[in-house]
Amino acid sequence: MKQYWLMKSEPSDVSVDDVLAMRNQTVAWYGVRNYQARNYMRDQMKVGDGVLFYHSSCAEPGVIGLAEVVSTPYPDHTQFDKKSKYYDAKATEENPRWMLVDVKVLKKTRLLSLPELREQPELEEMVILKRGNRLSITPVTAAEWKCVGKLLK
DNA sequence: GCCAACGTTGGC
């Protein structure tokens, strides 16, 4: 069964436009260093799952694109790269700690801003909108996905 | 296993 996710990226790091400029409009979702977010990618994501591409830590945070999961999980190579800020000394090739999936942007949308998301009664329970939530990857229900789709039409 | 200290996230 198809599942849905919201994935945060800082546009100063990787924006929707950056991904659209990449080969196959696909990016390896590197840099996640939170176990819960990793577990979503490693254990629950399936090829074809829907993804809301969200810009965070920027002037106008919000949903800015529709994407999908296009790979099974595999090790995040940045954990082995000593020059990367995502380097993890405790991770080895034999025993990788951080896994990721490839995400393909299907289309850039208008900015569905955080305040606008908060206005929607149907999205009241959305994980991303919960107080204190900091997870960079959160599940989205089918109803929430549908609601967001409607708002982006 | 507890929990204080510390670091990070991310909206504002």
Place this chain on the structure above:
DNA sequence: GCCAACGTTGGC
């Protein structure tokens, strides 16, 4: 830059 919220670390 501030700071609330939360995750991680490490001493005990």
